[in-house]
Amino acid sequence: MAEPIKLSIDGKPVTVPPGTLLIEAAKQVGIEVPSFCYYPGLSLQGACRMCLVAIEKMPKLQTACTTVVTNGMVVHTDTPEVANTRKSMLEFLLTNHPLDCPVCDKGGECELQDAVFRYGAAETRFLEGKLHEEEKKFSNLVYYDRPRCILCFRCIRVCDEGMDVNAYGIGFRAAHSEIIPNRGEQLECEECGMCIDICPVGALTSGTYRYKTRPWEVTYTGTICNHCGDGCRTTLSVRNNVVIRANNRDHSGLNGEFLCVKGRFGWDFVNSERRLKSPLLRKNGKQEEASWEEALTFTVERLKTILAEHGPGAVAVIGSNRTTNEEDYLLQRFARTVLGTNDIDHHRTADFSSLVRALTEAGATDRYATIEDISAAKSLLLIGNDPTHQHPLIAYQIRQAVRQHGARLYIVNSREIKLRRQSSQYLQVKPQGEAEAVRALAGQAPAAQDLCAGGTGALTALADALKKESDTVILFGDEIQGQTVNDLVTCGLTLPGKTRFVALGDYANSRGAADMGLLPDTLPGYQPLSNEKARERMESAWAAKIPAAPGRNIRSIFEGIRAGEIKALLVFGANPVKTFGLDNAALTGLQLLFVAELFRTETAELANVVVPAASFAEKSGTVTNTCGEVQALKRTMRQAGTRSDLEILLALARLFGQRWTYQSPEDVLREIIALVPGYDIPLPSLLVGRAVPTHPEGRPPALERPDLVFSSRDSLFTSGTLSRYSWALNSVDEAKKPYGHAF
């Protein structure tokens, strides 16, 4: 560790590590040096000149954002010259600024406004006509107002350096300079909206938020995005019970300022007019609106009849990738103890069970990587998956790792994914060749000569390179499952340092669904049903019997329905008809199809009973991201007529005569903390908005068949069924590009 640097700023002694920028050093002693173009993590610009400060022995004022501190430096930020400079820079910026603050989206949260208030002058001496440009529509989601733009270049840099998209450039020159899309008149990009969020003024505005409100007229609630499995923190702005914006307002949480197009714009399904508002009950072959009581009573009566006539083996349950841990936990409790069936499963998008088993058997359950581990990694191995589309935050963190501290990225993929631009070695294997590559890397089976373009030599080169790295983070998609996960973990753990692992699952709570035991053979916390001790532990906590025999997996459930063995199917927050490509006849044998959903999906259309469920914005609870970090959802608003899956389950249990005592999601969470191995997390950390890592430990049974784990391969603009109901996600031209298109 190099010697720290000692300097003085406004008479205050400051000690900082070498290489620190003066503007950051000042921050550490509570001295604000104003700036527009400086943005931590982006390249230095020195363009706005707001941060000019006086440094003794230097003839001119220096920009604090580009000056690296040196020992003995004596800095003054409070001299009349500095104050006058700040004032004059603001005067310059306002010369051609329209000062349309009363109608500007940014009014009230504008960095220029704040700076003028604090450092500027009330009047201008600029008597000339202002330059004007008409507003431009860059896309349905991004608008640009040149007169408001202060040309800080943050948008260009975040797009180049953060997103690796390079959608923006500068057009024209001098006072006529303006931000322009690099390819034609329109943006052609990932539509992440980072440029809007990072804009210090109202120059770049959001197509979904503009001219809707004043920022002080909305309620802000920090919650977790419900789309992919990365678990970005987001702040929902709600006005009159309508979500009008999402941005990670305080840049807190594991994603900082990052949000992708789904996180920033894809929440509008919550407000969709096609949301179900009332339960539907099939009467005379037609779904008709019914009361909650009617719908639930009908369901329970029908279930009771089926259970009485055919026994618990005639009832199956399909859970969700998006519902909360609490709901998933209760759902499997309901299935196992109330319905008495282990026929419960969900659409598994990554083989979390195999990862947990492999790490447990290797005694390495401290090797689950967090999102932070990814951005801090010095070496990354990505096998399969296309994080740019399927895991935008993880893709961002990988790029950060490469750009900010020169991490090496190694990729094994059958497709030319965009992240290969950041890779040190990119091994393109033949289609579905990822698993073979892993087995070859692990020395389990030799690779075929035609596995990858460079022959097996490329594979050897990759293996050699990895052996020289340390603390590698290994990320893998659904391409790696079952025994191959075990091979990968065994091989990974032989690499130098602390190798960590991430299984990449699709949705907001894909990981939680597995953790909470929405699986036919596994209790919460990856305890196998066959483990008598584990079973007894849950039985005593729930004061009920759990059937000992493993249930049917999701494919067997469909087969059971076809065979007429299963008479009732309960579906919570899933659309298996679409996901599994079921034909119309697949579910016709059912006597009861109960669906709890936000929308009338393909599955809901076939149901006898459909109940309107609450969306993520309308409920509290916790979700676990693909790295195993638990975060809290916070209820933001209400949607008349809907109930959360938790409330639905509690009502069903009550109608079954159960005396469950849960009053709130938190009560369920306390039980999870107490009972589920790996989930003994500190509740206060969770409640203050932290992402709390879990370390599950267990030996769940081996994967039964290869078609149980598969990713939906969502693109940046799709999110299972939900994206269909988002105007924003469907409004951009880029959504029509073929899957995997790299911008």
Next chain:
Amino acid sequence: MADYRNPMLGSPLEVKVLTRRFDLANSASIAVYVAHEGYQALKKAFGMKPDEVINEVKKSNLRGRGGAGFNAGMKWSFVPGQTTKPKYVVSNADESEPGTCKDRVLMEYDPHQLIEGIVIAGYAIQSHQGYIYIRGEYRYLMDILDRAIEEAYAQGYLGKNILGSGFDFDLATHTGAGAYECGEETALLNSLEGLRGYPRVKPPFPALIGLYGCPTIINNVETLSNVPHIISHGGDWYAKLGTPNNGGTRLFCLSGHIERPGIYELPMGFPLRQMIEDVGGGVWHGKKLKCVIPGGSSCPVLTADEIDVPMDFDSLARIGSMLGSGGVVILDEDTCMVKAAWRIMKFYAHESCGWCVPCREGTHWLKTLLERFHSDGGMPDDPDTALDVSYNILGKTLCPLGDAAAMPMISILKKFRHEFEEHLKLGSCPYEKRAVNVA
């Protein structure tokens, strides 16, 4: 009547070093160049150690002819000797300073002199690749240079193992797209790399991190053209041509209201009054002198009372101006200084790259203010506002373009304040009214 197509009118007071071959027929051809001492300096340099070449240039007190006047040998010595990166020599031929047209003739009449200078510089810093960055408007010069480079390759003065020395050097030309800003060295490098011509944050300086992130020296065409003479005749000889600390001769471009506008090679420290009166034949039409811009439009102007000054970097700095790029612009007594300031500011407002706030907004402000002041009527506060705006630009911009705009403005506002007051009193331009009466 002077022949305006040939700017080399000649004067008995000239000391011809760089321009010595200009009068020869076919002076741009390699045959003429070689027949008149051409590439002899290169041979001599190969007999010296690279450090010795740098020391010779240091000894010559050759100062950058682009405008800043930084010691060229010193600049070269900042390039790290031990580095795994390639190094580059870039010749700045983006001659854009208003009033300046000397690099043009150096490239037009004696391109091999420049090429030889570049190869010697390359040898001195052990670089193997050079570029000549030519302003877009000089497109025709690129053809001349490309032909010269081709000749030099054919005769072994460029390429592999030059003159059997074992030293390799390649050279290529590149044009800009018409931006004054690209004359600033880091903006030039960006432009050369194919990026927009924006300046870079300094430090790091190009000598350490320049073209493609590698150590780079960037020198003006005239600076590099001097190098062969310094090597041939020695640094001491060269230093003695000028005044202390200001070695050699300089190509001065006399323009404006003068009898014999043209380019004259005069020793450093040549008196300005003599330059105007004896070399340039005095102010045109027998009029009186009002003002001189001594070194391109970015220099603070001198009044008629201030012209008893030797034309070297230090003497002009002493009286608050600059030698700049050698573009001496003469303004006669009938010139409206408000309009002159407006015209100058129109240039800078047009050429500001738009990167940093004070220059982008300030030059635009000054231009529009002066336009209104001159043409549509001024306000009493305008001169003070313009002065304050200029000071708010000065020293606060990322690159020197802001200073270049502010300095002439400040000097005109201070030295010719009375003309602003006259405009205010009359409500219109006193000079234009006179012009109307005469007509």
